[in-house]
Amino acid sequence: MASTKSLSSALLCPKCGRSEEVVEFLDAFCVDCYPYKIETPLKIDFEQCKRCERIFLQGKWMPYNESKIKKYILTKCDGEYSHAEYNFEKKAMNFTITKGREAKLIERPIPLDLRPTICPECSRMSGGYYEGIIQLRGNARKIEKLSELLIEKLSKRTFIAKSEEKEEGLDIYVGKSRAVVEVMVMLKEKTFITKKLIGRSQGKRLYRTTFLLRL
Ligand SMILES: [Zn+2]
Numbered sequence: 001m002a003s004t005k006s007l008s009s010a011l012l013c014p015k016c017g018r019s020e021e022v023v024e025f026l027d028a029f030c031v032d033c034y035p036y037k038i039e040t041p042l043k044i045d046f047e048q049c050k051r052c053e054r055i056f057l058q059g060k061w062m063p064y065n066e067s068k069i070k071k072y073i074l075t076k077c078d079g080e081y082s083h084a085e086y087n088f089e090k091k092a093m094n095f096t097i098t099k100g101r102e103a104k105l106i107e108r109p110i111p112l113d114l115r116p117t118i119c120p121e122c123s124r125m126s127g128g129y130y131e132g133i134i135q136l137r138g139n140a141r142k143i144e145k146l147s148e149l150l151i152e153k154l155s156k157r158t159f160i161a162k163s164e165e166k167e168e169g170l171d172i173y174v175g176k177s178r179a180v181v182e183v184m185v186m187l188k189e190k191t192f193i194t195k196k197l198i199g200r201s202q203g204k205r206l207y208r209t210t211f212l213l214r215l
């Protein structure tokens, strides 16, 4: 018999009405209408500091980092997919679903909203507030080398209010003392620490800490 498939014997998608002759099918639906079990958030929003561009993610301020944001968005998705990757340009999650004969790529929009704000550190910085002063003294070449490293490491944790060249060395004014302690421990630098009470805020004592390094 030379008859070809007639429309009546072809599957029709119950959602869009297209026939299996024009579109690929998965079970009873066409690939476009197949009810994939994927759950995505309606949108994702973060606060982003408009000064330092850091974002508030999972309870803390951190440098803007696309791979961390991707991972975070992924934790908000659920379903039967074998792989998922967020596309920042399209603001959509691309899910790879292996069902039927081959892997399918499904795109689901997840708007990403970065709400501009000013992080607590930048607001302190604009108020001229800083907690720590690093005083580098001694060999000028060593001071230059270490100060570059310190500023690089510290900028990831806090802000550098200013740095001042002095006759005897260099002073670096830093937002958070704790960040200085962390970086000094990391770099195994020994410092001579002095603390000075500079006031109180909301019942807490505020100190300014000086970290002296002889190089
Ligand atoms: Zn359909």
Ligand SMILES: [Zn+2]
Binding pocket: 049, 050, 051, 052, 053, 054, 118, 119, 120, 121, 122, 123
């Ligand atoms: Zn900021």
